[in-house]
Amino acid sequence: xxxxxxxxxxxxxxxxxxxxxxxxxxxxxxxxxxxxxxxxxxxxxxxxxxxxxxxxxxxxxxxxxxxxxxxxxxxxxxxxxxxxxxxxxxxxxxxxxxxxxxxxxxxxxxxxxxxxxxxxxxxxxxxxxxxxxxxxxxxxxxxxxxxxxxxxxxxxxxxxxxxxxxxxxxxxxxxxxxxxxxxxxxxxxxxxxxxxxxxxxxx
Numbered sequence: 001x002x003x004x005x006x007x008x009x010x011x012x013x014x015x016x017x018x019x020x021x022x023x024x025x026x027x028x029x030x031x032x033x034x035x036x037x038x039x040x041x042x043x044x045x046x047x048x049x050x051x052x053x054x055x056x057x058x059x060x061x062x063x064x065x066x067x068x069x070x071x072x073x074x075x076x077x078x079x080x081x082x083x084x085x086x087x088x089x090x091x092x093x094x095x096x097x098x099x100x101x102x103x104x105x106x107x108x109x110x111x112x113x114x115x116x117x118x119x120x121x122x123x124x125x126x127x128x129x130x131x132x133x134x135x136x137x138x139x140x141x142x143x144x145x146x147x148x149x150x151x152x153x154x155x156x157x158x159x160x161x162x163x164x165x166x167x168x169x170x171x172x173x174x175x176x177x178x179x180x181x182x183x184x185x186x187x188x189x190x191x192x193x194x195x196x197x198x199x200x201x202x203x
Contacts, residue, residue, distance in 0.1 A: 001039055001046065013038050017049050060179040071104055071181070074122040078102045082120050085133055089140040092159050097143055106178045109170065110135045112142035126177050127170065134166035 003015070003022035013026040013035065026035050039046070066074070083100055090097055098117040111119045118139050124132050137160035145152035157163050 001043060003039055005035065015039065015042055015046065017046070017053060020050070020053060022046055022050075056175070060175060063176055063179040065182050066180045071122070074125045075102055075104070077125040078120060078122040081125065081132065082136065085136040086118060086140060089133075089137050089159055090143070093140065093144055093155075095140070095143040097140070104181060106181050109174070110139040112139045112146070114146070116143055123177050123181070126180075127173075128166075130162055131166045131170055134160055134163045134170070137163060138167075 001022065003024050006023065006025045007028045007030075008025065010025060010027055013024065013030060015022065015024050015038070017023070022039075024035060024039060026038075079102055082102065086097065086100055096116065098113075098115055101117065101119045102122050103119060104123065105121045108119075109121045109124060113119075120135065120139070124135055138156055141152060141155045141159070145155060153163075160166075
């Protein structure tokens with residue numbers, strides 16, 4: 001079985017699939033025969049993972065793409081739903097935030113900048129309400145902890161107790177949802193919504 005070998009000062013050996021390629025990480029002094037034996041021992045697992053990846057790629061390729069009108073509808077839904085959820089969780093923590101921007105992205109569900117601006121993916125409107133809340137709570141907690149430490153996750157699960165289950169749902173289903181966006185969609189401008197204290201009733 002072909003594989004890419006990466007040696008380093010590590011003490012253990014591991015194997016992973018990266019972009020369809022088998023990557024083995026091993027200690028500098030481990031003999032090649034021992035590395036080959038390790039790969040052979042895990043050959044069945046590697047083949048199963050490769051087959052799983054191929055099936056996933058076929059599934060992603062078959063996903064029905066969203067139309068421009070459907071994307072525009074998701075933007076409008078997100079503008080109506082997400083600011084209220086941001087306000088709810090920000091009030092729980094007693095924190096302020098800058099601007100809320102709604103975008104259509106294929107790699108991220110949300111983000112928080114150093115200037116306290118929050119960005120969210122309009123595709124969240126295709127997920128269950130609890131998942132929307134989990135992403136909003138995650139980003140709002142970054143207003144307090146700009147990291148992914150144990151303290152950060154303790155804060156997230158305190159204000160969103162169902163966070164881990166919802167995060168697992170997003171990991172299991174998120175790639176299929178993002179695959180519904182064309183690789184070259186007609187651009188829709190991001191919608192920027194001002195600070196919560198300035199929000200009007202019609203926004």
